[in-house]
Amino acid sequence: MTETKKIAILGAGESGVGTAILAKKQGFEVFVSDFGVIKDKYKKALEELAVAWEESGHDETRILASDLVMKSPGIPDKAPLVKKLHEKGIPVISEIEFTSKYTDAKIIGITGSNGKTTTTKWVYHLLKNGGLSVGMAGNIGDSFAKQVAEENFDWYVLELSSFQLDGIVDFKPHIAVLTNITPDHLDRYNYNLNEYVASKFRITENQSADDFFIYDADDEIISKWIKENPVKSQKLPFSLQDRMEQGAYIEDNNIKININNTQFIMPTSSLKLEGKHNSKNAMAASTVAQLLRIRKETIRASMEDFQGVEHRLEKVLKINNVLYVNDSKATNINATYYALDSMSAETVWIVGGVDKGNNYAELLPLVNEKVKAIICLGVDNAKIFEAFGNCVDMMAETQSMQEAVQMAYKIADKGNTVLLSPACASFDLFENYEDRGRQFKDAVRKL
Incomplete structure (x- = not known):
């Protein structure tokens, strides 16, 4: 691969800009292309590198003239440009x-x-x-x-x-x-x-x-x-x-x-x-x-x-003897299963987001045993209502983290836990799971 001289990098996030830095050091001719808008800190890094870059679209002619393409992990293989690269026999690899x-x-x-x-x-x-x-x-x-x-x-x-x-x-x-x-x-x-x-x-x-x-x-x-x-x-x-x-x-x-x-x-x-x-x-x-x-x-x-990881069963605050736990990193059913399983008190559960094909049936025994109320936080909560509608006395829908936390505050009694464990991706209402977790912590601190 050392003889390859032209590399196109799709996606100008952390992995894309990092690859540009290494590729330039290794003598590649580097072109960085992002279908969206590039963050200012990454634009600055690319300008300091003096590599060509574009945003808000792909120059397909230039990309298809590359010897090698590094694709950021968020871009699916089904993307039309990636399919064209495969058809042309141009290697498409990861930063790793x-x-x-x-x-x-x-x-x-x-x-x-x-x-x-x-x-x-x-x-x-x-x-x-x-x-x-x-x-x-x-x-x-x-x-x-x-x-x-x-x-x-x-x-x-x-x-x-x-x-x-x-x-x-x-x-x-x-x-x-x-x-x-x-x-x-x-x-x-x-x-x-x-x-x-x-x-x-x-x-x-x-x-x-x-x-x-x-x-x-x-x-x-x-x-x-x-x-x-x-x-x-x-x-x-x-x-x-x-x-x-x-x-x-x-x-x-x-x-x-x-x-x-x-x-x-x-x-x-x-x-x-x-x-x-x-x-x-x-x-x-x-x-x-x-x-x-x-x-x-x-x-x-x-x-x-070892202290653990932010946004993973992170104890935020105790208010009026109610513990608030941030598990925003739980973006699938299994992660939320572990979170609910570790709850020892009656729980007000904040759940929802972008469903990735979830089967909520696995959570039914734990919800029956531990959850007193469910607060849905997402654009489409139909599957959650269908799965748990008969399990708990109260289910509600909210469209912002602040609203969800304030509702949880009203519902929770002394000795309860309020758990954010969404079991879903965050991209409907938040930038990512970190943004979702930070908003939860901010809303709790403002109570």
């Missing part, structure tokens, strides 16, 4: 694929429907505390490309979405982590779960017997796929249910990790993050640390003091 050619650093790739951000940050926290030279990128912080252009780390911890994995060819993490698979983003995968599962498993497709695959052995979708599609790397499963000869499990309220006749033990009670899902995230993260021979004392200390 492009960047991996220009670093000798070892890569830990983390994917999954839920838990990948928490696990990525936890692994980074462990490795940094263990004294390793490590960067964190992917869906977090500065792009992988920008860091490879400007830094010189020995290791990278990458949070990888299925969209990023769709655009790989040779990308190969030394350690791959798959936290779980539940139906998500099915609108991008022809409403076909197998296509989505195949996309997640691309993280392992270039691995060899010298590499490692850490995964949730309790996840039926993952277990079924592994039986039918052998993985070449060394498997290190983790489980809440079964004892693992090699891998991680929980026994007598202790996390136990066995790797090559070495055992690490730590009580689950010392984890700051609550819930079964965080026990799994902890097992995945500490398995990576154990594999890299970080000192056991360092692992224990790093597991205990």
Whole structure:
């Protein structure tokens, strides 16, 4: 790929501008094209780079004259321009694929429907505390490309979405982590779960017997796929249910990790993050640390003091003995399942947004048990009303976060919890899940 000189970059967000920085450094002729309006900070970066760019549309003639195209993860393969590029035989790859050619650093790739951000940050926290030279990128912080252009780390911890994995060819993490698979983003995968599962498993497709695959052995979708599609790397499963000869499990309220006749033990009670899902995230993260021979004392200390992730079961405030919890990062059913499962008080649940093919039936037992009222926050809430109309005494529709929070304030009694856990994408009323979570926190603070 080094002989390629003309690269077109579709999308001028974090990954697009990062790729432009690295591509320019590697001697490419760079053209950046965004169908929407480019944010000012990214325009400034492109102008400082002195690369050609355009916004509010694509110059197809110029793009189709490229040797290589890097497509931002938000652009679907079905987009007309992407189809034309494929027809012409022009390689269309992701930032992750492009960047991996220009670093000798070892890569830990983390994917999954839920838990990948928490696990990525936890692994980074462990490795940094263990004294390793490590960067964190992917869906977090500065792009992988920008860091490879400007830094010189020995290791990278990458949070990888299925969209990023769709655009790989040779990308190969030394350690791959798959936290779980539940139906998500099915609108991008022809409403076909197998296509989505195949996309997640691309993280392992270039691995060899010298590499490692850490995964949730309790996840039926993952277990079924592994039986039918052998993985070449060394498997290190983790489980809440079964004892693992090699891998991680929980026994007598202790996390136990066995790797090559070495055992690490730590009580689950010392984890700051609550819930079964965080026990799994902890097992995945500490398995990576154990594999890299970080000192056991360092692992224990790093597991205990890790604070978690903003917008993921984040306790915001207690007002009149009512706890307000921000779980805006719950953009699918499984994430909301974990959130509701971890509620110990009667809950006023704020839910809704852009439905990605959700099956709400999975939440019925938890809603019956824990939820006293539902506040819908989205443009179209028909499916939510249909699913839960007979479960709770009160359901209401709102069109703004402030309205939703004020309604929750009126409904909630002392000892209740108000939980924002939307189970949906945010793009109908908000810029993204971070914007949604920040608006929730602001509205709570104004009560």
